Amino acid sequence: MSSDFAIAATNVNFWYGSFQALFDVNLKIRRGKVTSMIGPSGCGKSTFLRSVNRINERIDNIRIQGSIHVLDKNILDPDVELVQVRKHIGMVFQRPNPLPISIRENILFGYKIHMSTRASKRQQDDIVEQALQQVLLWDQVKDRLHHKATGLSLEEQQKLCIARLLPIKPSVLLMDEPCSALDPKGTEAVEELIWELHNTFTILIVTHNMAQARRASEECIFMLMGKVMEHTPTQEMFVTPKKQETADYIEGKYG
Amino acid sequence: MDAVEVHRHSFQRNRDWYIDQFVQHLVFLAGISAIVLIIGIFFFITKEGMAFLFGDVSMSEVFGSMFWEPSDEDAPDYGILALIAGTASVSGLAMIVAIPFSLGAAIFIAEFSSGTTREWLKVLIELLAAIPSVVWGFIGLSILNPLIIDLFDVPVGLNVLNAGLILGLMAAPIMTSIAEDALKAVPDRYREAAEAMGATRWQITFRVVLPAAKNGLLGAVLLGVGRGFGETMAVLMATGHSVNIPGSVFDSVRALTATIAAELGETARGSEHYGALFAIGIFLFVITFVINLSADLIVRGVKES
Structure with missing residues (x-):
């Protein structure tokens, strides 16, 4: 398999109980690019995203078939350790979910879990500053690192949720409608941030917002009823969609 | 039309x-x-x-003297120091027993078990909470008493150890229920966030859930303490009921509550002894009120934040 692709899903079928949410999904997500997934509610885009780090398995009664290779390893193999999967694949959720501990401890949370050696206070300070600098949050919060993270504004919380993934150096970032809880200004700021990060990480982002997909992604996947309809460079999808369903959806005929 | x-x-x-x-x-x-x-x-x-x-008896004597001899006809003594020591030692030991049990059970039920195991455990805990206290007292009297005498080679098995164990087991189910509620009140998205970062169950529990639920857990412990102070029948049966400041867990003691229960029926209404028992009642009322109120305030603080 070519290592141009960070994620390669082959014939993925997915069931919630007896309800099938994904049908033979085949996708190859390019390394180091921002790929967006669009489609109406219930089309399976979030289900797919949540299968890539297997956070779906929090729910009982789910079943998955097929293979999802991330970094050339099938993460659905029985010998795969979930902790390691999630170390390499970070996730940002729809609703910002910083932990109810200090800003500083939020940033260090993943680091403390995954790194076997204890970092000195100095090293920890560096890690915190670097992560917050990278998400353009350092200047706003540097004087209140010991305050509870849950007291930040939603935009700051979401940036923090991205920042806390960085110290463990994941290679893939999954984002599940990361801006839907934010106001337009916050959305813009987080989108800019995603764009800043896209050379370092492979980013797969689910969005309801077509303008956002158009602005902030290089490749775009359109899903409908649990199936992949189209996967092309973003510009192509919005200018010359191949399928009628895609054209109708991006024109807003249904959603 | x-x-x-x-x-x-x-x-x-x-x-x-x-x-x-x-x-x-x-x-x-x-x-x-x-x-x-x-x-x-x-x-x-x-x-x-x-x-x-x-009345005639000074408060410094009541709280300062360890002699409780209200039926002495010449010079009755109303010192409740030994009774306070009895209640405190039994409740203290009960908490040492109950806190690890109940917090452990609550953590297991809320964070580690799932499906039918969880449901069965919850039902069993509720059942334990429903055992009448006189039954617990009976267990102390007829099972723990000979067991303690055999195991530790002591003359009396009705003592602080016996009552503390019994009271701890009695308080554990209710503490478990409340602690479990406190853990369940922690929003699931915190767990999801930590899990998505690769935390294990124990890391999630220890680093995220327990800190977030700590006030609720403290409330659960305080309610258990309140239960310990107020419990009467089991304590009456298992302590040995002898006025004594305990030097070890193998000493018999007498609790404040048990004193009221045992003696109120034998006093003449309006007598000094009768009044003294009511004064103990006021004392207990104030203590449990303060404990329950602070537990309530602490738990309420959790819900608001």
């Missing part, structure tokens, strides 16, 4: 309004009567105890 149907509007009160008013008043009455009853009980206890509190 183009004739428009004419609706007859009425702006009068209808039957629903009267039913609504009736129910409102009924519910108000039910609510207010609970408060009235509690205040009434408080006044009754205070009235009966006041004569003693402001």
Whole structure:
């Protein structure tokens, strides 16, 4: 398999109980690019995203078939350790979910879990500053690192949720409608941030917002009823969609 | 037909309004009567105890003396120091027993078990909480008593150890329930966030859930302490009921509550002894009130944040 692709899903079928949410999904997500997934509610885009780090398995009664290779390893193999999967694949959720501990401890949370050696206070300070600098949050919060993270504004919380993934150096970032809880200004700021990060990480982002997909992604996947309809460079999808369903959806005929 | 149907509007009160008013008043009455009853009980206890509190016996003797000999005809003693020591030692040991058990059980039920295991455990915990205290006392008397005598080679098995174990087991189910509620009140998205970062179950529990639930857990412990202070029957049966400041867990003691239960029936109404027992009642009332109130405030603080 070519290592141009960070994620390669082959014939993925997915069931919630007896309800099938994904049908033979085949996708190859390019390394180091921002790929967006669009489609109406219930089309399976979030289900797919949540299968890539297997956070779906929090729910009982789910079943998955097929293979999802991330970094050339099938993460659905029985010998795969979930902790390691999630170390390499970070996730940002729809609703910002910083932990109810200090800003500083939020940033260090993943680091403390995954790194076997204890970092000195100095090293920890560096890690915190670097992560917050990278998400353009350092200047706003540097004087209140010991305050509870849950007291930040939603935009700051979401940036923090991205920042806390960085110290463990994941290679893939999954984002599940990361801006839907934010106001337009916050959305813009987080989108800019995603764009800043896209050379370092492979980013797969689910969005309801077509303008956002158009602005902030290089490749775009359109899903409908649990199936992949189209996967092309973003510009192509919005200018010359191949399928009628895609054209109708991006024109807003249904959603 | 183009004739428009004419609706007859009425702006009068209808039957629903009267039913609504009736129910409102009924519910108000039910609510207010609970408060009235509690205040009434408080006044009754205070009235009966006041004569003693402001009577001939000085408070420094009551709280300072370890001799409780109210039926001595020449010079009765009303020192409750030994009784306080009895209650405190038994409750203290009970908490040492109950806290690890109940927090462990709550963590297992809320964070580690799932499906039918969880449901069964919850039912069993509820069942444990429903065992009457006299049954617990009976277990202390007939099972733990000989066991302690055999195991530790002591002359009496009715002592602080016995009552502490029994009381700990009694308090554990209710503490487990409340602690489990506190853990469940931690929003699931925190767990999801930590899990998505690769935290294990134990890391999630230890680093995320327990810190977030710590006030609720403290409330659970305090309610357990309150239960310990107020418990009477099991303590009466398992402590040995002898006035004593314990030097070790193998000493028999007597609790404040058990003293009231055992002696109130034998006193003449209005006598000094009778008043002294009511004064103990006031003392217990104040202590449990303070404990429960602070537990309540702490738990409420959790819900607001």
